[in-house]
Amino acid sequence: MAVTQRRGRRIMMTPGELDEFLTTQRTCRVATVSADGAPHVSTLWFAWDGKSLWLYSITRSKRWADLRRDPRVAVVVDTGEEYDELRGVELSGTVEFIGEAPRTGEPHPELDSVEPLFARKNFNLPEMPHDGRHAWLRLTPTATTSWDFRKLAAG
Template structure:
């Protein structure tokens, strides 16, 4: 994945930092566009495989309906409380629907790795439980922007 950020280079994450951040964080915010053009934002858990963000979404949700009509999406993963701790990543592009809908656990080699990552990260187990209500979305981002305000502490303060 290429980092496409042009602004804020001093605080952007390196590829290794970005990978570590997305691997460790659990929650993201997903922005979709409704058929009437209105934005819709919802929260999901996710897994990161080093290239793609895997979203396990309820198939009877506004998010799912929006993405069926328009698969463009923007996703934000962020952390930190105080200004100097803020860090995050925005990923945008087009989602792909992967596997059966809803997911019942039928063999799907393409989902072996993301389901293992997700099950370990979210549930602390090695095998993905399937409830027949969710299905997989894969976002391989077209654009990525990141920030890590903790890097501001290392920058020299310009003279007054």
């Protein structure tokens, strides 16, 4: 069950705005918990399929090791330079590992639409290039918080 945003309703994105934002943005920051309890933040490209955020992570990364041990994650996607331009979303929940790790391109129905989406968005290619180093993480958020400070000027 997804948590509903309680604060900042004046500047929160509508579902349509949120979908458009996540579809068009390219870079996110992924926060994990390290083995010693310290936070770890790293940057990744992502794809949004309308309900889940898909991350293509290096399997020998600290991020991957953290998530294998504790799959809880928070992800931030944001943009803007000036205060009245700031927009973003924080998605949190538990990641699922989808497909083989590392990914070699074996048929996997859950990835049939995601891989071309990610390849077009991030590589301008019709299909996913597999390098034997990455694998898929899916975050279907249980909590979402968004903001669009442009609404302050409009309101």
